[in-house]
Amino acid sequence: MPQTIKISPNTTLLKSDPALPLSTTWFDPEFWQSQQALTGTGNGRGAVWFINSQFGKFVIRRYRRGGLIAKFNKSRFLFTGLANTRPWLELSLLETMNKLSLPVPRPIGGIFTVKYGFYKAELLTETITNAEDLFDIIKNNRSDKIGWNEIGKVIKHFHNNGIYHSDLNCHNIMIDEQDKVWVIDFDKCEQREPNKEWKQSNIDRLKRSIDKESNQHSNFHVSEELWQAFLEGYHG
Structure with missing residues (x-):
């Protein structure tokens, strides 16, 4: 299971790779851009940024909603506890699949911030090279x-x-x-x-x-x- 680090009363950092000096800035595309490490963007189930840093190549994905609800709520999810958050569930599954030697991205970490009973979140995984x-x-x-x-x-x-x-x-x-x-x-x-x-x-x-x-x-x-x-x- 991911390691949980309480950054503030509202923000929790989730860490899957203990060897990396993960921090909140790792989930900020502008931080990586300032380091000249932001190499591209993309779209999928969430907004996506590609990072090429001194620590490795990573993908940031911001969780977004789909369907009709996305017209008025693009990225907020009802908070019902840590174990029900999108990044916790996905990181936990990725860790399980890595132990099973399934061909999936290596999980790095996640973050979520709760406000007024809803949370926003990002996920960080290793890039699949070439x-x-x-x-x-x-x-x-x-x-x-x-x-x-x-x-x-x-x-x-x-x-x-x-x-x-x-x-x-x-x-x-x-x-x-x-x-x-x-x-x-x-x-x-x-x-x-x-x-x-x-x-x-x-x-x-x-x-x-x-x-x-x-x-x-x-x-x-x-x-x-x-x-x-x-x-x-x-x-x-």
Whole structure:
């Protein structure tokens, strides 16, 4: 479980890597920009910043809401205790998955600040070096250059360990230069008892995300043969 450090009555720092001198400034993109260590930004389930520092390469992700509620509340969550906060849950799951040797980012830390019964939070993980997400690989017409069978095997490995990914899609699967498959973004995910229903729902969600992107981008295509290779890898 992450180490908790009370910074103030309202702010709590969560630390997964005791070897790093983690502080509140590590979650501030402007601090890293002042150190000339901010290398880029991105979007996903939260706002994302990429850091290249003397301590290593990291990703900051600010938790944000989705759906209709995001129109009037972008980043505040009801506080019901430490163990229910987004960064605590995600860091704890990442630590578990690292112990299981699953291909996920190394957890570094998190932070949350409570105000008027709601909290805002950020997560810090290690960058996966020289990796691209599946979406970009497919969009760049390289879908037939990667191991779909291996992707299926990796997802099966997660499922065999009871890891349920609530948003398994082509943006959350990454492949590095050594063709190693990684899975990222475990907000609202959990370890649960293996069950055919939720495993199949994960696979269906991934397929829907591929079909959705295919409908939106003319240069985004995954052949039935490649998808069958994925399924063969998954089912063994």
